[in-house]
Amino acid sequence: MVxxxxxxxxxxxxxxxxxxQESDAICVPTKSSDSSFDKSISYKIVKEALEFLGIKRELVPVYSPMLFNEDDWRNEANIVLETLKKYDCVSFVTLGDAGVYSSIYYLLDIIKERDIDIYDNSEVIAGVTSFSAGSARVKKALCLGDEELIIKPLNPRGKVETTKILMRPKIGMDTEVLGEGDFYTYENMYLAGENITPYKIDRVKKYMTLFINFAKRDSLS
Ligand SMILES: C[S@@+](CC[C@H](N)C(=O)[O-])C[C@H]1O[C@@H](n2cnc3c(N)ncnc32)[C@H](O)[C@@H]1O
Structure with missing residues (x-):
């Protein structure tokens, strides 16, 4: 998931x-029902990336009407799984960063239920979000000093749950005040002594510590 x-x-x-480079094929979402890439922004980026890398790869169109429909996600996951019957390594691409309003986590839920080995061997590759880029384009910080950052869906379909990202702790801080939830703690990520724990640590030991309290959500049934 790239x-x-x-x-x-x-x-x-x-x-x-x-x-x-490692993929035999790249699955590219397109909103065109005829599976052409004419309207696909993802295709434009992938094409430019392959030209830059000087490589050719099979591009597999994945019809993604973006209607928030489980059947569509099942069809999309099916294309990825069918492509993996032909090839060892397959990428599926998504705009911005996969962690922000991307359907890849619905696809991963379906892939997990259909083939646990493929799910366990999958990797999600982080990317630059549209709003990080938007901030840089106009040279304006997203948050400074004690400010917070809020990301809101403009057309929610129901109750809105919130993911909270908690940064810049004080060393020695007792984390009880952070409350309860689906917490992960990230210490020294990608650095020596990296530690990622699926819960909230009791006391902060390092400045390079980040907490994510993930929104409550149901997985697909
Ligand atoms: C389905 S969400 C995907 C968000 C994406 N994963 C991200 O990290 O930014 C699509 C929304 O992201 C925003 N977006 C993504 N790329 C953008 C761009 N190049 N210019 C402006 N807005 C963009 C728009 O609000 C668009 O409706």
Missing amino acids: SLGPADVELLTLKACRAF
Whole structure:
């Protein structure tokens, strides 16, 4: 699951480039029901990335009407799984960062239920979000000092749950005040002594500590 960034090929990560090099095929979402790539922004980025890398890969169109429909996600997951019957390594691409309003986590839920080995062997590659890029484009910080950052869906379909990202703790801080929830603690991520725990640690030991309290959500049935 490869995040593409906000549409500038130069905002693709080295990890995304490595994934394309290692992939036999790349599944590319398109809103066109005839499976053409005419209207696909993802296709434009992938095409430019492959040209930049000087490689050719099979591109598999994945019809994604973006109607928030479970049957569509099942069809999309099916295309990924069918492609994996032909090839060892397959990428599926998504705009911006996969963690922000991307259907890839619905697809991963379906893949997990259909083939646990493929799910366990899958990897999600982070990317630049549209709003990180938007902030940089106009040279305005998203948050400074004691400000918070809020990301809101403009057309919610029901009750809105919230994911909270908690940053810049004080060393020695007791985390009881952070409350309860689906917490993960990230210490020294990608650095020496990296520790990612699926709960909230009791006391902060390092400044490079980040907490995510994930929104309550149901998995697909
Ligand atoms: C389904 S969400 C995907 C968000 C994406 N995963 C991200 O990390 O930004 C699509 C929304 O992201 C925003 N978006 C994504 N790329 C954008 C771009 N290049 N320019 C403006 N808005 C963008 C728009 O609000 C769009 O409706």
